[in-house]
Amino acid sequence: MLAMLSVELRKLNRSLAAVLALAAPSLMGAFLFFVLLRGTKPAVWSSWLQASTQIWAYFMLPMSVTALTALVAHMEHGPRAWDHLRALPVPRWRIYAAKALCVIALVLVMTGLNLLVSCAAISAAGALKPLVAPKGAPDLAHLLALNGKVVAAAVLLIAIQLWTALRFSSFVPALALGIGGTFFSVVATNAKEGVFFPWQMPVNMLAGDPARVSTALSLGCGLGLVALVLAVLHLARREVL
């Protein structure tokens, strides 16, 4: 399994997926930076970082997962690498399990980068315009835990998007699903049922109501892991023509 994981990571070298992993958090940083520059009073670390996490969990994360899974899947669909991979003396479930782990790791890295880039953006804006310079220090422990929960709650969404992207050699079904899912989670922000909607589970980690948090987390992570295992088993057993 370690060999398979190392192979998956090496495939990312110079790939579009790697570019995306850097680009998405950078966009968030740029956005925060420019909004802060328009401010007129000192920034508050925790509220800005909380806002950054919220935008990330709400919109950027589902969209990034959509794009990332599509790109990672296309790396195999494009050159039709499945035949070669599946003919090797390697259990087939490992091919897909390694892909899933690799995607989750990338989402984790991107989420961490978002936090890092946001901190940098806030500091940079403060350095450029001392009026908005942040006061105090960010509560990093709280933010890390929060972001960890965001990623954990995203596992179901990742499983659904990854399965769709790997199952269909065209990127259309996966993109349609990802864009559609994110769209509905954005327009139906206030819907109570949002906790049951995979694309809205991550942002529910920031909800005020603890019941919402725990429901979305257990569904997103618990059901997500089950979905991931089922997806891997199905893909491994399926015939790829």
Add this chain to the structure above:
Amino acid sequence: MAAAIETEHLRRRFGARLAVDDVSMTVPERAVYGFLGRNGAGKTTTLKMLLGLIRPSGGAARIHGVDIARDRMAAARKVGALLEAHGFYGNLTGAENLALTATLLGAPAREIDRVLEIVEMRADAGRKVAGYSLGMRQRLALARALLGAPPVLILDEPTNGLDPDGIADMRGFLRSLPERTGATVLLSSHLLGEIEQIATHVGVIHDGRLVLEGPLSRLKADLAPEILLRTDDDARARTLLGGRSVSPADTGLAVALRPGEDADQAAAALNQILVQAGLAVFALGAREQSLEDIYRRVAAPAYPKAEAA
């Protein structure tokens, strides 16, 4: 000789279409087996079943006695494969692509240099595969199939995209492989001349059915030479020679000899019949048969014009 690859009544259906129909093939150990067939004959489908990539609708396949349906991993450990779709990652270099496979096979890094050397790709191994030509990809794919020196090579149209020098190199390499390493090679092609020059054994697949199989030497010996002739009225000549097996040739007609018949005698007899009937005979002569002819004969029913001629 034991069989390196064996299939028993192998079948595969795609919807209503039987792509592979009751194929029982035997590839002896250390053979270079040419698997011959037209486009869509079922070569790739058969090879993919040997690799466990698609499931047979019926029948079984074994590699060195290991049933693929029962133990794909054990069978796969014995096989190196080159498939139609190479599946190289364009963002990685040739050497990096090979390294991925070597990692999964547990092959040492020096294997990569060894196989690159064989296909003469050392110089370009550091370039991204996205910039490779078709022939370079094909060489790299052969190199990858050779990683770990597997005892069985399954190659789907390995000379596809190679230039004449590349084809000659590959031919020489594959032909000498069984002797040097004890490996068995199964390669598919629709190029008849190609197979004739590489193979020790031949299997011809047509419309999903294995219509001919055996050592190349025996197949060729089995086939008597035939007489090629051209007249001013081939249709009438055909009627006149109704008692013989006549088939259309590139120019004119090809007349098969009867068992034991002498080619010169037959030529003289044919000439006499045609001339006596008032036909002008433009050309007439004996010709050794090649695989091309075997192929044309077994595949002829696919061409209605053969009947009309």
